[in-house]
Amino acid sequence: MKDNTLLEVRNLKQYFVINRRLTIKAVNDISFTVNEGEVFGLVGETGSGKSTVARSIIGVNKLTDGEIYFKGKLISDGVISRQNKNYIRKNMQIIFQDSAAALNPHMTVEKIVAEPLEINKITKNKVELEEIIDESLSQVGLSGYYRQKYPSELSGGQRQRVAIARSIAMKPDLIIADEPIASLDVSIQAQIVTLFQELQKKYGFTFIFIAHDLSLIKYLSDRIAVMLKGKIVELAATDELFLNPCHPYTKSLLSSIPVPDPIFEKNKKIIDYDTSSFTGEGSISEVSPGHFLLT
Amino acid sequence: MDTVLQLENLSISFDTPEGEVQAVRDVSLTLKKGEILSIVGESGCGKSVMCQSVMKLLPKNARIKSGRIIVDGIDITNFNEGKMRKLRGSEVSMVFQDPMTTLNPTMPIGDQITEAIHMHKKVSREVAKKRALELLDLIGIEDPIHRYSLQPHFFSGGMRQRCVLAIALASNPKILFADEPTTSLDVTVQVKIIDLLLELRDKLGISIVFVSHDLGVVARISDRVAIMYAGKIVEIGKSEEMFYDPRHPYTWGLMQALPSLAKEGQSLKCIPGMPPLMVNPPPGDAFAIRNEYALKIDYEEMPPMFQISPTHFAATWLLDERAPKIISPISLKRSSANEG
Secondary structure, rough: OOOOOEEEEEEEEEEEEOOOOOOEEEEEEEEEEEEOOOEEEEEEEEOOOOHHHHHHHOOOOOOEEEEEEOOEOOOOOOOHHOOOHHHHHHHHEEOOHHHHHHOOOOOOOOHHHHHHHHHHHOOOHHHHHHHHHHHHHHHHHHHHHOOOOOOOHHHHHHHHHHHHHHHHOOOOOEEEEEOOOOOHHHHHHHHHHHHHHHHHHHHOOEEEEEEOHHHHHHHHEEEEEEOOOOOOEEEEEHHHHHHHHOOOOHHHHHHHHHOOOHHHHHHHOOOOOOOOOOOOOOOEEEEEOOEEEEE | OOOEEEEEEEEEEEEEOEEEEEEEEEEEEEOOOOOEEEEEEOOOOOHHHHHHHHOOOOOOOEEEEEEEEEEEEOOOOOOOOHHHHHHHOOOOEEEEHHHHHHHHOOOOOHHHHHHHHHHHHOOOOHHHHHHHOOOOOOOHOOOHHHHOOHHHHOOOOOHHHHHHHHHHHHOOOOOOEEOOOOOOOOHHHHHHHHHHHHHHHHHHEEEEEEOOHHHHHHHHOOOEOOOOOEEEEEEEEHHHHHHHOOOOHHHHHHHHHHHHHHOOOOOOOOOOOOOOOOOOOOOOOHHHHHHOOHHHHHHHHHHHHEEEEEOEEOOOOOOOOOOOOOOOOOOOOOOHHHHO
């Protein structure tokens, strides 16, 4: 393992047993590493398993098989995970797509941000707690005016800001953002994306960014993994992936991104890939340094 | 080309406990036969209300304050529910964002399509079934005979949206309103639905009003684009004019907020603030407080529609001859069409 690896996922398998005959292989034997301070993008179609990966990493699901190392610690192991529970919770935060569902409607903004700090006993006294709340809220561009508001009184963009404030209040090493802007308007999306960039520059958080909007992933990420039916089919640095896509599914995905340029868009040829022919068999190999492909 | 839809100075308000919400303010537009017009705007800008007003699907507390809606030469502004039922489906039809809320989960797809056919035409069951199979074939569902008797949960999201389209097209409408029909779909599926709509336009000569907030999708599908803000159309023109020569600062803002147009290493430029509440819309240009190019007059007087070309109009005081000349910050050029 290299020094700057923050998270390593090794042969992760996540199966869901529905009944005796049916087992859903949501994530099927994937491996990747996330380096410290990088933005790692995870894209794929609905049902490709990208959100399951996020949930497995933060420990919502019990892994079917595989190992997850966080800062060199094997956190997927029950015993080690329990011993380091506080440490893991403190340093790994997740932001969900639907901020309305992620925030408790009965709590004020102030309480929402304070809750994880209190539970993890991060602050020593009230003064310190107040300071952190103030700082986190101002970091995400919400003034003190919003502290006594309830989530229902906020707009979608503001709610997402509260969710972000709550996770950065913990000063985590890793933030997993699962489609954090999918439900927002274009101009608000830009505000949130810019906020992520600023925060990342300022604190050097490591991000795992999950989205289906490829133009956004391209804009934000250092490296991208493309998922299909529980497998990573291609993983490469952003520029490399966009210049030199190898897997037919990646090619089809890239050609499908709508470009706001009518002449280009109307003459564009879409590369079609029939995903039903994808079996998921094969092994990952490195086609060029840092560019992995399932063949 | 003949006009199939005409809105004349349409204003729609909602009566709410907080006061009168002016959802659509003085909107005029025309739609030609076989034309695809996209309506772009943020949530709450009135784009869906405008579509619903033509379908007469507005909630009870909404009322058409002024203006006229003319569909295919007939003024339907004061049509009652009975007359509208005949019109819906046969003249105007609508497709919504989420196919699962449109479809009946317990009813086979085929029956849902024949139901729509029986609504408008007295035909035998066999004829209706034949027509339904034709429709399923038209919208690109393979093996229609087998799929005819399946319930919606057997279908993927993209196929469900295709079925919704089949129902909407059952009685050969002249105008189809598509309210964010691809928003809930994956990009690869989204492209296919867009191409299907284009194909239907070519085959059936149908006019489409396409509501979206995704400028990329809009670029692919539209002949003309209208940008809406705070209940008004602020800019309207041919697709090429709108993308290569936008004039309204709000259109600039929307384009600058797109990651795909951002230059390498440059941060996204966002439109500050939020759209205004429409209970008491500000006097003058509603966009003025968020507009870095706002002039003094923007806060006092509403800008009229300035004509830029025979087809291109924008409502901003920047186009007045007394206004300072501002160079558009959008540098999308036609030549970029050649770039990969």
